[in-house]
Amino acid sequence: MQSSQSNVQDADDRIISEEITALMSKHDPILLFALRLLPPATAGDAAALYAWCRRLDEITDDPDADAPTVKRRLIDWSDRFNALCDGRPVDGMDEALMQCLQRNAADLDESPFWDMISGMQSDAVDGRTVANMEELEDYAYQVAGTVGIMLLPLLDADMEKARAPAIALGKAIQLINILRDATPDAALGRIYLPQDMLASERVSNEDILQLQSSEGYRNVVRRVANRAQELLREAERGKSTLPGLGPVFVQIIVELYRGYLVKLEQMDYDNLNSVGERVKISTWEKVAALGKALLAVLSQP
Numbered sequence: 001m002q003s004s005q006s007n008v009q010d011a012d013d014r015i016i017s018e019e020i021t022a023l024m025s026k027h028d029p030i031l032l033f034a035l036r037l038l039p040p041a042t043a044g045d046a047a048a049l050y051a052w053c054r055r056l057d058e059i060t061d062d063p064d065a066d067a068p069t070v071k072r073r074l075i076d077w078s079d080r081f082n083a084l085c086d087g088r089p090v091d092g093m094d095e096a097l098m099q100c101l102q103r104n105a106a107d108l109d110e111s112p113f114w115d116m117i118s119g120m121q122s123d124a125v126d127g128r129t130v131a132n133m134e135e136l137e138d139y140a141y142q143v144a145g146t147v148g149i150m151l152l153p154l155l156d157a158d159m160e161k162a163r164a165p166a167i168a169l170g171k172a173i174q175l176i177n178i179l180r181d182a183t184p185d186a187a188l189g190r191i192y193l194p195q196d197m198l199a200s201e202r203v204s205n206e207d208i209l210q211l212q213s214s215e216g217y218r219n220v221v222r223r224v225a226n227r228a229q230e231l232l233r234e235a236e237r238g239k240s241t242l243p244g245l246g247p248v249f250v251q252i253i254v255e256l257y258r259g260y261l262v263k264l265e266q267m268d269y270d271n272l273n274s275v276g277e278r279v280k281i282s283t284w285e286k287v288a289a290l291g292k293a294l295l296a297v298l299s300q301p
Contacts (some may be wrong), residue, residue, distance in 0.1 A: 052097045056117065060074070090225065108150060108153040120143065126187075129195055130194055145170035180260055183271070186209050201216055203216045221269040
């Protein structure tokens with residue numbers, strides 16, 4: 001009887017794992033690629049974190065939901081997170097996160113999850129804009145820098161030394177995602193490029209929403225890309241604070257996301273197009289990034 005129950009649990013776990021993998025493959029193949037380099041137990045916990053964050057993100061990115069609907073769904077998600085923390089998960093993915101929190105209770109608390117929910121709540125408005133770079137980086141911390149904090153306990157990191165580089169990596173990823181997703185974000189009425197920078201280049205929100213690029217617009221994209229590059233370098237310098245394969249994991253993510261910036265530069269920072277596509281990098285470019293990452297780590301003294 002016990003063996004039968006164990007087999008059922010194993011089958012359920014496989015189904016949940018496959019569902020999370022499908023979610024990651026659809027939305028963040030770069031992270032899936034990097035995740036496969038971690039030990040299985042660590043990768044499983046990281047995947048559980050990813051699934052919770054991704055499903056939260058999908059609430060705010062639903063093109064068919066108006067702002068009041070998104071706000072209600074975020075309240076429901078907050079209640080659901082409270083239930084999960086109280087040992088009452090709603091589904092298998094919630095249960096996977098609950099187990100992850102229990103396994104890493106010494107260093108992983110609820111605060112980064114609530115910070116992320118707060119960041120998502122700021123998206124639940126019509127005509128989402130960001131005033132300046134400071135506000136953009138605060139937002140990037142909330143919705144992505146928090147992920148770095150969540151991952152540190154899974155990697156057995158020194159929380160004090162590794163915190164700042166982890167946040168820098170998360171913020172860099174979010175800035176690059178914003179540059180990558182400019183076209184689909186415009187379709188949702190969202191403009192994350194700082195309003196003060198756009199104003200200084202005489203770029204109107206109407207032009208962006210209509211996918212009309214200009215030299216001034218590309219200048220703003222370049223400035224945000226340069227800041228993302230600075231944050232990637234900060235994360236790169238701090239990777240030695242991680243034990244084991246942690247530095248390799250970080251360097252691979254750095255090189256893969258740096259690949260987006262290289263691609264963007266090759267496009268003269270014009271990330272708007274009329275077919276609603278994201279800026280993409282090829283499989284070959286991903287393999288090249290992996291080679292660069294391994295070379296960078298192995299060549300360190």
